[in-house]
Amino acid sequence: MSNLAVPANRRKVYLEMALRRCRPGRGSSLAFLQSRTWNHPVTDLRTIIQTPFVIVGGIATRLYMPERMTDDLDILIWAENSDRIYGELEQAGSQRVGALNIGGSTWQLSDGTILDVLEFEQAWIADAIAYPNFSPDGLPVIALPYLVLMKLQASRSQDLADISRMLGGADEEMLNSVRSVIGIYLSDALEDLESLIALGQLEMGN
Known part of the structure; x- marks a missing residue:
């Protein structure tokens, strides 16, 4: 197995290069870097899912940095709630596409949206789901x-x-x-x- 397959090793390589080459200054305006927008709406999962979840991944970053276009809709759930949430997805006409190698599965919603459901069991999951921030349209964001x-x-x-x-x-x-x-x-x-x-x-x- 390559050393770069280990996350800590990937961080070291990335940071060593970035710190060696980085210089003060921006490639974008300060106004852009300070912007926080939600210009690309995503499916309102609350209409089909009652199981507690939070949005994660690229879409979640919109609350904390300039928005970048992504079609990936990822949510995080307690692993023990997987059967419950998958039942809700099936009832809403969603189709299971396949499994995720990090734990969870990919689904296609009835509107064509691809949804990745991440199932974690770590101790911090409870707080992450219980105390989200919220998008401008009210979706729970990690x-x-x-x-x-x-x-x-x-x-x-x-x-x-x-x-x-x-x-x-x-x-x-x-x-x-x-x-x-x-x-x-x-x-x-x-x-x-x-x-x-x-x-x-x-x-x-x-």
């Missing part, structure tokens, strides 16, 4: 500390870039909330987290 946690656990290049940009515009109170969650659930990533914060703040000109 809070920033837990979104950062998920992206650190995955540590793909896009995940790390998202973390840097989201945290570059966060205030100190929010940064401390993120540090607290990572310290509890992924403490070996704290040093990498600080590097990602520094990269994000460099982009913002801080």
